Each structure stands twice: as structure tokens, then as C-alpha cells.
Amino acid sequence: MPGSHIPNRIACLQPSATVILDAIGELRRVVACTRYCADVVPGVADGSRAILADSWTADTAQIVATRPDLVIAAVPYQEKAVSEILRSGVRFLGLSPKTLADIYTDIGIISGAVDACERGNVVIADMQRQIDEIRTRTVTTTRPRVWCEEWGKPLIASQSWVAELVEAAGGEFLGVAGKQASAEDIRLLDPEVIVAAWCGAGDRVPLEKIVAQRGWQETAAARWGRVFCVRDEFLNTPAPTLLQGLKALAFVITPRNFPCTKGIRQITSVPAFTAENSTP
Template sequence: MRPGRRLVAADAVSVSFGPRRIVCLTEEPTETLYALGEQDRIVGISGFTVRPPRARREKPKVSAFTRARIDEILALEPDLVVGFSDIQAGIASELIGRGVEVWISNHRSVAGILDYIRRLGAMVGTGPRAQAWADELARGLDAIAEDASRLPRRPRVYFEEWDEPLITGIRWVAELVRVAGGDDIFPERAAEPLAKARILADPGEVVRRAPDIVFGSWCGKKFQPGKVATRPGWDAIPAVRDGELHEIKSPLILQPGPAALTDGVRAIAAHIQDWGRRQG
């Protein structure tokens, strides 16, 4: 066999399969594909993407969360568009109607995030690498939980996703609070997938549930502890009394992707561990 033919055969075997031109409508597929070394497949990203930072420099921004520039996406000739949640159903429907293949994930739990990484990896031909990374992330969570098991007691935690109106934390956030050693004070609300079902009509309910720590992650604006502390009646809350009002940056925790399982949960754990040391 001629050398040239052998090279062609070898090249054919080495070509990876799966979609080659991917548009990511949210941050978590972008971060996942970069981490798996498959960033060259990405041809467009969400304007809200901040992780990894290089993605904003390298990739055109073609969508927000509830809006997308459909014509610009079509001009990129994607063979797959990846988005998240029923909130993007309208974008997905329009793209599907224009002949584009779309995958909208709808996971809301830690287990769902790990499975999302595995599935996306499998779709681009890096299943074993994605599985190994998901296993590594799970071991990291186990290590944080092991550290948390040595706390003198578990703090009661209120996680505020928005302030006007008050919206409590979603399921994966409540689960990561638990991994880090705390107990979410609104577990029944965390199970609700839609933000409108987690609106807290009575702020006094937070006072009655008396959290030891308050975390704020107001998507799109800076958390203001001083504003929280001056809410009527909130001076009776242990977290307010003790100055345990902390911001968790929304890109770290409010995206159901790798950031939440790494920097997000570690930021929560650091504050809980500091609280634990002060309990004496």
C-alpha cells in the first residue's frame, strides 16, 4: 500500500465525530466544551458568558438568555445549538422551524449537572473524558462534604436569588449548600424549578426561620448586605445580628454547570467554615 493511502486511512480514523459547529445559548455548554478541549467546535456563545474568560474574546456573542439573534445564528451555519430550560423554548422553536438541530437541557440538580457533562461529552465524541471529569467533580464535592462533617453544628442558610421580589434558591443551590455543611431554610421551595414558584411573598418568613447565614446572588446586580440588614424586622435574624451576610457571585452559582460544582460550592463552603470556626 502506498504511504499516501495509509495516511488517508489514519486521518479518517482520527477525525472526531459529532457536531462540528455548535452555538451555545448559555454559559454551561461553553465552559464544559472548553474544559473538554473541544472549544474549536463552538462558533457562537451567549453574551452573558464569563467562563472561561477567553471565550468572550474568541467567540461571537449571538444571544442573551431569553432573546437570540436568529439570523446571526443561522449565518454561523450551526449543526447543533445547545441551550437550557423551558425559558428558551421560544428560541429553540424558532431555530427548529428554520431547520436547526437544538438540544435544550432542563436539569436542576447536582446529579443533573454531572449527567449533563457526561451527555454533552458523549455528543461530541469525548465520552470517556467527560465521564472522568464528572467523576473528578463528584469526588471534589465528597471532599467538601467530608470537611463539613467536622463542623460543630450545621448553620441554617437563606439563599436569596433576587430581591425585588424576594426569590429563594433553586434546587442545585440548596443541594450545594448542604454539601458545604449548611441547611437551606426553604427546602420545599428549592424543589420548584421555576423562579415564579420561589417568590417569597412574606419576607417575615425569613425572620421566623432564623437563618445563621444569608447568601445573596442577585443575578445581574451586586448584592447589598446593608440593604438586606435594614429590612423591617430582619435585625432579629441571627445572620443579620452577627454580620453573616455574604455575596456569592451569580456566574459562580446560578448557572447549572461546572462553575457551580467548583468555585461556587467552594465559595459557599469557605463562608460556612469561617462561621463554624467562630462558634467555638
């Protein structure tokens, strides 16, 4: 039967896959997803789909019970769960992007899987166009030093795709993307802009607390009040959602050139430095 090879019941354990399917007009194929998918694609929480805990704790039996013909997840994933899913006869697609180029590839793969290659190419081209437009507007600007983190304990720099977006938005990305760093190392780099986008934290990063505990009060970013929380789904979801993160980065890095946008919270006060509240 024509089209019988195309998956019609997809379980998305990775929010980026849900965003991609929505962007190419194929959200109807999603029969199960995680609660984090609902943060980036509210339409999945309409009661017509099974909502799973998350990709790391979702029960395999619960996933298989939704009768998917394709499961999409981020890897590394639970090895036992992958084996059980494959033994059940369900196809498994693991995603592990690191760069913007990887993300474009993932969009192409998912689009091809659901016979929507042309729409996938349109989404990729639109992402590339919007990123290039902002890059063009920042090419002659002075580049402030930007520390961008995806986690606070341990302190971990944002992923490589965020580093690329920081550069496109006119900044100089500090640290090594995706790697741990010490508070002291970052203090010595003296960032001029600090962006916290902790995985799963939304916009709830305690900016004043982390500046005080890390002894960052004397960094240029803290002195100038340029410490920000950007909603984590805007920077940590490797999908078209990153365009909203790019707009946020463009504003916090070069506010004279770009308007404020949603998903940004700025520090309201910088705690005074004391030996008691600093962290070595």
C-alpha cells in the same frame, strides 16, 4: 466520512454548556455564545466567536447566521425561536437541570455529542470527588441555618443544586429551593448565614439595603455580620463552575474549617432597624 456526525459549530445560549465544553477541551467547537458565557469562560471573548445578547433576546436570524450544526440552550426557551432553529435544519439541545445528578447527566450528554465521553466522565468524577471531600470535612460540624437566594424581587430561594451544595458545605438550607418566599417568612426562620447570588448581578447585590428593607436587622446572620454576596456565576451556572461556589459556601458557612476564596463580599455594616425601612 468518520466523525461527520459530530457537531463542529456549536452555538451556546447557556453559559453552563460553554463551561462544560471548555472543561472537556472542546471549546474550539463554539462559534457563538452569549455575553454571560464570557463571564465564566473569558476565552470565548477572543474575537473569534459571535457574541449574542442572551438566551432570551438573541435574534434567531443572528444565531442561524453563524451556521451552527447544534444549538444548546436552557429550557423553557423561546418557543418561536426553537421552531425557527429546527426549521432551519439545525439540531437543538435543551437543558433544564434541577439537581447535581441532572448536571452530571448534562455533562455526559454534551460530552457524548462531541465524542468526548471519557473526558466528560473525568469531569463528573472530579466534581463528585471535590464535593465529597468537603462533605466529609463538615459531617461532624454544627449546621447553621442558611438562607440562599437567587433573586431579590420577588424573593426566590436558590436552586436545588445550591441546596445540595449548602448541605455539603455544612449548612441547613432554609426555604424551598427555587420557590418564592416572603421576607417575613425568612425573618421568622432566623437564618444564621445569608447568601445572596442574584442571577446576572455578579457581586453587586446591595447587602446593607436588602437587610434594611426586609427588616432582617435582628436575624442572627445580620447581628453576627454573616451576610454575604457570592458571585452569581459561581452558584447559578450548573456546570463545574459550581466547585468555586462550593468553596465560597464552605467558607461562609464554616469559616473555621475552610479558607476564604474569591467571589465573596461580606456586609460591612448593619443598618439600624426602623419601621420606615422595614418591609412587611
